[in-house]
Amino acid sequence: MHAPQRALARIDVGAVERNCGHLRSLLAGGAELCAVVKADGYGHGAVWCAKAALEGGATWLAVATADEAADLRRHGVAGRILVMGALIGEDVRTALEADADVVAWREPFVRVLAEHAIPDARPPRVHVKLDSGMGRLGTTDPDEARAVASYVAEEGRLELAGVMTHFATADEPGDTHFPMQLERFSDFVRELKRTHPDLIAHAANSAATFRDPAAHFDMVRCGIAIYGLDPFQEDPAERGLEPALALHSYVAAVKRFEHGDSAGYGRSWRAEDPTWVGVLPIGYGDGWRRGLSNRSEVLVGGRRRPVVGTISMDNLTVDLGPETDVEPGADAVLIGEQGGERILCEEVARELDTINYEVTCGLTPRVRRLHAR
Secondary structure (H helix, E strand, O other), rough: OOOHHHEEEEEEEEHHHHHHHHHHHOOOOOOEEEEEEHHHHOOOOOHHHHHHHHHHHOOOOEEHHHHHHHHHHHHHOOOOOEEOOOOOOOOHHHHHHOOOOOOOHHHHHHHHHHHHOEEEEEEEEEEEEEEOOOOOEEEEHHHHHHHHHHHHHHOOOOOOEEEEOOOOOOOOOOOOOOHHHHHHHHHHHHHHHOOOOOOOEEEOHHHHHHHHHOOOEEEEEEOOOHOOOOOOOOOOHHHOOOEEEEEEEEEOOOEEEEEEEEEOHOOOOOOOOEEEEEEEEEOOHHOOOHOOOOOOEEOOEEEEEEEOOOOOOOOEEEEEEEOOOOOOOEEEEEEEEEEEEEOOOHHHHHHHOHHHHHHHHHHOOEEEEEEEE
């Protein structure tokens, strides 16, 4: 029995490793797996999850910022790292000093990369990004992308390593935008590989990896799925995924409420009948959003208990019912399993009208992370 803790995220790094092994088994044509560990591993702990992903068969890692790449290197993480975000100023040198691959889509930036090449070190490795329909980073003009690729290939201080895109609607089965993007990128890759056959082409996020093997190309970039969360916001188990994160708190107080008694700011909930209320010392200061007030549940004593009253920065309250054997110190589970019941991250996301990504990324540093197998 574990001692109660105010706010604890238990991270099963073995689950991350197994999820990566499962994802690798789905890949077509020898495609490699790139594990995306940006945003501190989607709130799970980037360094721990990066190492577990590599043990599970990932051969690449991806982050969004140069500082994220540098942090992985400081903690002894080896292997190829791709910085997918835009870089400017000192970020360029930070990325290159971390021996990270970088993304480009305009010639002026490529010239900056060449100027920042570190003498006697490996040439900066560049991935050219075609915006095939996401509408964010990358050029929408295939001719410009080809020109950038040629510039990189001919610049002796650089190495042309890859070509990439990103899907906007892969998690919306049956839509028509995803096939259009896939066709556009496939045509571009086919043409570019005539002159650069060793390029690594990559496009698929987690959803696209499950949706269409044609999107696997030479590598897939899986983020949400390596943490055992479902990119389609359903049950991860249906896709062979194992959630890695469980969020725990404990019952700090148990109080008797009579008819009309209220809990929390604004008295948004009042007891209709006599009941017992438990107080959990976790709140939106920990990332457990105020929007879950009066519309979500937590597990206490192996049973679902409704959250009642407004969630505050440091506390929330749950209705334990008119009779209860719950005592202070009892474990509470906000995400995870207890006594045969479970609350999925996807369920929490639905209550907030958001996605599972935001739920785990939103857990603040005040939540202690415990990594174990």
